[in-house]
Amino acid sequence: MSTPTFTAVLRVAEFRAMWLAEVLSVAGDQIARVALSVLVFDRTDSAALTALTYALTFLPALVGGVMLSGLGDRHPRRTVMIASDIGRAVLVGLMIVPGMPLWALCALVAAVTLLNGPFKAAQQALLPDVLTNGKFRVGMALRNISSQAAQLAGFAGGGLMVAHWGPFVALAVNAGTFVASAALLLLLRRRPAVTPSSKEGQQSYLSSIAAGAALVFRVPALRTLLALNWLAGFYVVAEGLAAPYADEIGAGPAAVGLLMAADPLGSVIGAAIFGRWVSEETNVRALGLLGIAAGIPLILLALKPALIVALALLALSGALATGYHFQTVVQFTERLPDERRAQGTGLASSGVITVQGLGALAAGGLADLIGAANAIGVAAVAGVLVAIPIAISWARVRHTPPVRSAAA
Numbered sequence: 001m002s003t004p005t006f007t008a009v010l011r012v013a014e015f016r017a018m019w020l021a022e023v024l025s026v027a028g029d030q031i032a033r034v035a036l037s038v039l040v041f042d043r044t045d046s047a048a049l050t051a052l053t054y055a056l057t058f059l060p061a062l063v064g065g066v067m068l069s070g071l072g073d074r075h076p077r078r079t080v081m082i083a084s085d086i087g088r089a090v091l092v093g094l095m096i097v098p099g100m101p102l103w104a105l106c107a108l109v110a111a112v113t114l115l116n117g118p119f120k121a122a123q124q125a126l127l128p129d130v131l132t133n134g135k136f137r138v139g140m141a142l143r144n145i146s147s148q149a150a151q152l153a154g155f156a157g158g159g160l161m162v163a164h165w166g167p168f169v170a171l172a173v174n175a176g177t178f179v180a181s182a183a184l185l186l187l188l189r190r191r192p193a194v195t196p197s198s199k200e201g202q203q204s205y206l207s208s209i210a211a212g213a214a215l216v217f218r219v220p221a222l223r224t225l226l227a228l229n230w231l232a233g234f235y236v237v238a239e240g241l242a243a244p245y246a247d248e249i250g251a252g253p254a255a256v257g258l259l260m261a262a263d264p265l266g267s268v269i270g271a272a273i274f275g276r277w278v279s280e281e282t283n284v285r286a287l288g289l290l291g292i293a294a295g296i297p298l299i300l301l302a303l304k305p306a307l308i309v310a311l312a313l314l315a316l317s318g319a320l321a322t323g324y325h326f327q328t329v330v331q332f333t334e335r336l337p338d339e340r341r342a343q344g345t346g347l348a349s350s351g352v353i354t355v356q357g358l359g360a361l362a363a364g365g366l367a368d369l370i371g372a373a374n375a376i377g378v379a380a381v382a383g384v385l386v387a388i389p390i391a392i393s394w395a396r397v398r399h400t401p402p403v404r405s406a407a408a
Contacts, residue, residue, distance in 0.1 A: 003276065009139045014130045014188050018123065019143065021181035023150045025085075028177030030154025031161060032092065035170035036109060038162050043102060060110045064117025065350020070212060072122030072342025078188045080342075081126075084119035085185065088112050089178035096168050096175075121346030124333060128341075129191070134280075136334070140326045141275020148264040148271075194339045212343035215336075221397040225332040226348055227390050228291050228324060233355030234383025235321055237376050238298055238314060239263055240360035244372035251307045262311045266318025274323040283327045284398060288391025290324035295384040302377025335402040 010016055040046075072080045091112045095105055131139040161170045216222045238245070242259040246252065251259075274283055297313040297320075305313070329348070336344040359379065367375035 003279065004133070004135045004138045006138065006142050006276065009131065009135050009142055012131060012135065012139075015127070015135075015139055017184045017187040018127070018130065019139075019146065021085075021184040022123070022143065023146050024177040024184075025181050026147050026150040027154035027157070028174040030151050031158035031170050032174035034154075034158030035162050035167035035174070036095075036105075039167040039171075040102070040105070042167075060113040061116050062350045062354045064114040065121065065346040065353075066117075066213075068114070068118040069121035069346020069350075070343040071118045072125050072346070073194050073212075073339055075193050076191055077122040077126040077193075077342065078185060078191060080122040081119050082182045082185050084115045084122075085178045085182035088115050088119075089175045089182070091115075092171055092175040092178065095171050117346055117350055118342075120349050121342040124329070124345040124349070125338075125341035126188075126191075128333060130188075137280055137283075137327065137330045138275055140330050141271045144271040144275070144322055144326045145268050148267045152261060152264055194341075212340050213347055215340055215403065216344050216347060219335075219403055220393070221335055221400050222332060222344070222403070224390060224393045224397055225328050225335070226351065228287060228387075228394065229328045229332070229348060229352055230355045231291050231294070231383055231387055231390070232321070232325070232352050233359035234379045234386065235294055235298060235317065236356040236359050237363040237379040238301060238317070240363055241367055241372040241376055244367055245301070245310075245376065248371060248373050249304045249307060249310065251310075255307055258307070258311060259314065262314035263318035263321075266315030267322040269315070270319030270322035271326060273319070275326065278323075280327075283323065284331065287324045287327060287331075287398070288387070288394040290320050291387040292384055292391055294320040294324065295380045295387065298380035299377050299384070301380070302373050304373050337403050340403075 010019070091108050094100070095108050100108075127139065128136050158170055161173065216226060239260055243256045246255040246259055249255075294317050297317040300313055301310055329345075332348055333341065333345055363375050363379055366378065370378070
């Protein structure tokens, strides 16, 4: 059976609506991050408060991913996504109210980020029902490409938008993207909530959260895939230390943007290659090896090569990381029972965001002690060493069947 093309995936009307909605939301989020950074810094002249506000666009995702993802299993997933979009549009709209106190602004930012969790979980849980007959894997690759491109466009466009019209216009655009996303999701077919077993129906919501997490960590294949995806905590360090690294290699401030863009560019290339030209069987077999290989180019950054070489190494790492990342998400999602799919994928995605934040935070402290280049190298070596037993584990468990029931 031949691999479906990107065009074939985009011919699926429901996926096309979900894909376009996601592209708009991702671009809008980056525009908002730029706007909030400028807005808070202008008000406070404080780099610390500006960094805190930026962090609030990421960190509450862990709470939302763990505590609210299960809504996508208990309620219709289309409804959860639309409600999350409407909620986020209202919250961002409130940020535009003149004279909004800084504490209230921070609370609104945290609440918007909190709603990302149930949205992403419901979206991920619904995609296998929308993309059938081998299209799910290719659709995930296409989402990776478009998300990276939307991030780059959002950051660039956000900077221009804030410079010309100010942060409030940029925030209004972000609110508009959520409204547009909700409207597009109305095109999806209505599906009922996943019907729980009698045992699940008797569980409290908190009990079901604990049961979903226990399922993931109890099943060796799911546990291994989770660990493989969380290698991002080691490999994100180079992006987080782009500014001090550029200074150490004598490349100057202008190189910081290039260094930060190299990994997303490599990710786009990797998603195109692995999603379209590498067979799923080969990709699945190589997941562990790709997890190891993605760290090796980053180790070489410790040698402080010329800028063009550093950019190539970052792009290569991004391509290899994408080769295992999106296929890991596919495998993880398909191995979950339907009644736990939203809860499980929410745990995985929020965990990735959390380990990236923790990895960048730890690397920043390490870089103060040994320098950015050395910190990147140490983190990459640690990532490779952690990836080796994960790869061995994947070789043992990759042939195990999916979990068919949450009680399994």
